[in-house]
Amino acid sequence: MKRIAIIVFATLLLAGCGPRKVTEFYARYKDRPGVNVVSFVGYRINDSIRADVTVVQAVDDSVYAALLPEFGLTRTRLGFQKVVVSGPAVSVEGNPLVRTIGTSVTQRSIYIFDCESDCSNALIQFMADVTLEYINKVK
C-alpha cells in the first residue's frame, strides 16, 4: 500500500514538475531583451477548437519596428489598417498548421494563432467576439 502510494505521488510530482509546453515563438523570443512574450498552449477558441497562441509585445516603438519584418509585416503595409496574415505552417513536431498572424500598433504587439486544422471560421468568430467584448468593456 505504502509502495503504491509512493508511486502515485511520485508520478503526480513528475507530471506537475515536468517541462511545461510552450509555443515555438515563445521559445524564440523569451530571451529577447525589450520583448514580452505570452504563450498559451491549447487555448480554447470555441467548444471544439483549440489553438496555440503567442503574443509578442515590444516595450517601445524601435523594438516593435524591428520585430515586424521578422513576421513579414512592415509599417507601410500596416498603415492604420489592421494586418492579419493567414497561411500554412508546420509545428515543431512536423504537423501541418494553419497560422494566423495579426498585429496591433496601439499595443505594439504581434499575435500568432496556430491551429491544427482549418479554424479560420472559428477564429474570425472568436476575434469578432473578443473585439465586441473589448469595445463594451472600454465604453
Added chain:
Amino acid sequence: MGRNHFIQSESGDNMAATDNRADELLHAHLAAARRWHQGEADFRQAFHKGIAKRGASGFPVWARAAVLALVAASISFLYYYQWSSRPYESYSCNVDFTAQEGIELMHASIATI
C-alpha cells in the same frame, strides 16, 4: 538436571529410574521442539496466506483496490475539473504577467489597430 541426579545416585535402580526419567524428559523436549517447529511452520504458512489474501495492513485486497480506485477517480476528477475550468492547457510568460493579464493583452491586441 536428570543427569545430575543420575551422578549423585548410589543405587542401580535409582540410576535406571533416573536414566528413564532423563530419556522421557529428552523425548518430551524433542516432541515439544517438533511441535514448536511444526507450529512455526503452520504459523508461517498461515501468515503468508493471510498476507496474500488480506495484505500486510490487514485490509482485504478488494478493499485496497476500492480505496485505490476512489483515490485515482478523485485525482482524475480534480485534474479534469481544473483543466476544463480554464481556457488553456498551459500558460507561459517571460515577464511577471498573470494568465489573466496575458489573456487581456491578447484580447487588446486582437481588438485594437
